[in-house]
Amino acid sequence: MTTQLKKKLSETMPQLGEIYAQQGFFSPVSAISETEAKELRQDYEAAERELHGDTDRLALLKAYPNRLLPSFDAATRNRTLVTAAQEILGENILVWSAALFIKEADSTKIVSWHQDLTYWQLNDIKEVTCWLAVSSARKEAGCMKFIPGSHKDKIVPHNDTFDENNMLSRGQEISVEVDENKAVHAELDPGQASFHHGLLFHSSGPNKTEDRRIGSAIRYISATMKQETGDRPMVTQVSGHSDFGHFKVVPPPTGRLLEEEFELCRLDNELKKKLLL
Numbered sequence: 001m002t003t004q005l006k007k008k009l010s011e012t013m014p015q016l017g018e019i020y021a022q023q024g025f026f027s028p029v030s031a032i033s034e035t036e037a038k039e040l041r042q043d044y045e046a047a048e049r050e051l052h053g054d055t056d057r058l059a060l061l062k063a064y065p066n067r068l069l070p071s072f073d074a075a076t077r078n079r080t081l082v083t084a085a086q087e088i089l090g091e092n093i094l095v096w097s098a099a100l101f102i103k104e105a106d107s108t109k110i111v112s113w114h115q116d117l118t119y120w121q122l123n124d125i126k127e128v129t130c131w132l133a134v135s136s137a138r139k140e141a142g143c144m145k146f147i148p149g150s151h152k153d154k155i156v157p158h159n160d161t162f163d164e165n166n167m168l169s170r171g172q173e174i175s176v177e178v179d180e181n182k183a184v185h186a187e188l189d190p191g192q193a194s195f196h197h198g199l200l201f202h203s204s205g206p207n208k209t210e211d212r213r214i215g216s217a218i219r220y221i222s223a224t225m226k227q228e229t230g231d232r233p234m235v236t237q238v239s240g241h242s243d244f245g246h247f248k249v250v251p252p253p254t255g256r257l258l259e260e261e262f263e264l265c266r267l268d269n270e271l272k273k274k275l276l277l
């Protein structure tokens with residue numbers, strides 16, 4: 001990292017490491033301009049139109065925007081975001097997923113209280129989610145909310161609610177009491193991001209606005225991590241080296257909506273479904 005970049009980071013994100021360790025999250029981090037966020041959104045929405053009616057490919061696009069759109073791969077490599085991730089995870093960083101969480105305009109969809117690392121069968125907690133706002137994510141749009149310090153509680157019991165309104169695959173929900181009064185809303189403008197710990201209690205409410213709420217949940221992991229099962233999901237490397245051999249490291253996509261990328265995503269998606277507890 002250049003001295004200049006380090007200086008800029010400490011100016012925009014003073015005490016990131018300290019605050020993150022205390023609260024389990026850090027927000028907001030200004031990563032790209034509103035114009036760049038708008039371009040990212042336009043690229044994604046153009047792809048949605050191009051794939052209109054193809055539910056299989058549309059689902060893959062939502063789950064793997066960084067493999068199917070080079071603009072999203074570039075966003076995962078954004079210097080500010082990667083530098084913030086380095087502060088938390090060290091030098092050797094992979095992107096395990098960058099799936100989109102989209103709440104349509106005027107939608108009742110919610111995300112229940114949960115801890116991310118409950119489900120992914122990773123062998124350690126060296127993971128941080130960077131949620132990059134592609135559109136505005138304010139309280140009324142159902143931005144994420146966090147319980148400060150809850151990442152220190154380790155993994156608590158969760159149950160499956162299978163609530164159709166829940167955006168999590170099985171409506172997974174923390175089954176111990178969560179004190180909503182302690183929740184802090186992470187409101188973000190387009191182009192801003194929040195960083196949250198894999199053990200942090202978090203959730204989000206409905207989108208009561210007339211615009212879609214779109215965010216890319218970039219799961220940065222330390223390359224030293226591995227799947228408990230020994231499987232090697234597809235990842236990209238955004239910092240340091242990845243000589244540990246625990247994942248299938250692929251180069252950046254060379255084009256937009258490439259058929260070979262859809263095939264890779266399809267295979268990885270099957271594996272991820274198997275891994276998801």
Ligand SMILES: O=C(O)CCC(=O)C(=O)O
Binds near residue numbers: 111131142143
């Ligand atoms: O987008 C949301 O509202 C929730 C996202 C989330 O739970 C996560 O990124 O871990």
